[in-house]
Amino acid sequence: xxxxxxxxxxxxxxxxxxxxxxxxxxxxxxxxxxxxxxxxxxxxxxxxxxxxxxxxxxxxxxxxxxxxxxxxxxxxxxxxxxxxxxxxxxxxxxxxxxxxxxxxxxxxxxxxxxxxxxxxxxxxxxxxxxxxxxxxxxxxxxxxxxxxxxxxxxxxxxxxxxxxxxxxxxxxxxxxxxxxxxxxxxxxxxxxxxxxxxxxxxxxxxxxxxxxxxxxxxxxxxxxxxxxxxxxxxxxxxx
Numbered sequence: 001x002x003x004x005x006x007x008x009x010x011x012x013x014x015x016x017x018x019x020x021x022x023x024x025x026x027x028x029x030x031x032x033x034x035x036x037x038x039x040x041x042x043x044x045x046x047x048x049x050x051x052x053x054x055x056x057x058x059x060x061x062x063x064x065x066x067x068x069x070x071x072x073x074x075x076x077x078x079x080x081x082x083x084x085x086x087x088x089x090x091x092x093x094x095x096x097x098x099x100x101x102x103x104x105x106x107x108x109x110x111x112x113x114x115x116x117x118x119x120x121x122x123x124x125x126x127x128x129x130x131x132x133x134x135x136x137x138x139x140x141x142x143x144x145x146x147x148x149x150x151x152x153x154x155x156x157x158x159x160x161x162x163x164x165x166x167x168x169x170x171x172x173x174x175x176x177x178x179x180x181x182x183x184x185x186x187x188x189x190x191x192x193x194x195x196x197x198x199x200x201x202x203x204x205x206x207x208x209x210x211x212x213x214x215x216x217x218x219x220x221x222x223x224x225x226x227x228x229x230x231x232x233x234x235x236x237x238x239x
Contacts, residue, residue, distance in 0.1 A: 004103060010096035010172050017176040018103060020073050021189030023207050028107060028191070030211045031069040031202075034218050036195035044213040045200065052201040054182045059138060059157040059199045062146050066155035067195040070109035070135035071204075074188050075100050076174040077114045077141065077166070087168035096172035097125055103175070106133030109192040111201075113179035114141025118166045121156065123148025130154040138192060138199055140181045142166075157194050 006012065034040065042053045075097050080087055097120070100110050110129060114120035121137060123145030129137060136155035142162040143149075149156055159182075176188040184201050191202040202210050224238045 007096070007099050007102050009099050010175060014173060015099065015103075015175045017188055020071055020103070020105070020108065020176060021204060022071060023189070023191060023204055027207050027211060028069055028071070030215070031191060031193055031207075034214055036067045036197070037214060037218060038193060038195045038197045038200050040214050040217045040221065041193055041200045041202065041210065042198070044210050044217060045202070047213070048206070048210065050203065050206060050210070052184050052203070053198060054184060054201075055198040056157075056196060058159060058182055059140070059194075060159070061155065061157050061194070061196055062143070062161075063150055063153070063155040064196060066136065068109060068135040068155055069191065069193045070107045071105075072111045072186055072188055072190045072192050072201070073100050073104055073108045074174075074176055074179045074186060075110060075112040075114075075172060076177060076179050077112060077120055077170045077172050079115055080169055080171045084168050093167045094171035095120075095166055096175065097121060098128065099172075100175055101125070101128045101132050101134070104129070104132045104134050107135050109135050109194075110137040111179065111181065111186055111192060112137065112139045112141065113181060113186075114139050115166065115170050116141050116160060117162060118142050118164050118169050119144035119162055120166050120170060121158075122165070126154040126156065127152045135192075136194065138181065138194065155194075157199055
């Protein structure tokens, strides 16, 4: 694949991978077919000893009813050293999530290890991500312009909402390296499944086994729900 024209918002050597690793064929589609399945996937990950689940009380959805599955494209932000007002006066903007949008392929999920109390993604960034065909974004930190991201239909899960801009406060120091989100290690290419209940980060190399067990659990739950609807007595419901 030819190298993308980069935006120049971050040094090339800080982009660990221009091409995000991809899961095996059918993995993303298989998880999507499960629907809002964070609970089922969480149970499977528990049984397999895989950490990687964060509840919606921590990563709160900004667009109710959204359910997304995609490949993680990672971003790591830190606080700028310069005094914020001096940076603002000189327009020193070191945020580079637009480079992640530039590298994104349709269906990707931008996952940001961000800065608390500050917006790591705003409305124009969300609109750009939507235009690029991204499934959405997960931000461990603040976001803003919710009306804008909702209007364009770009779902975001974030720990905070604030009008305080990150432009003069944040520096993006790495794209497509390993990051940490709520104590969970996330690598580029991991599978992200997010719904109203929470976010599951599924290691790419274990996605197939998680999916297979999740399919089995989903089928069992559908069978039990059908029995409930059919009036089967509680004592006789499937285990």
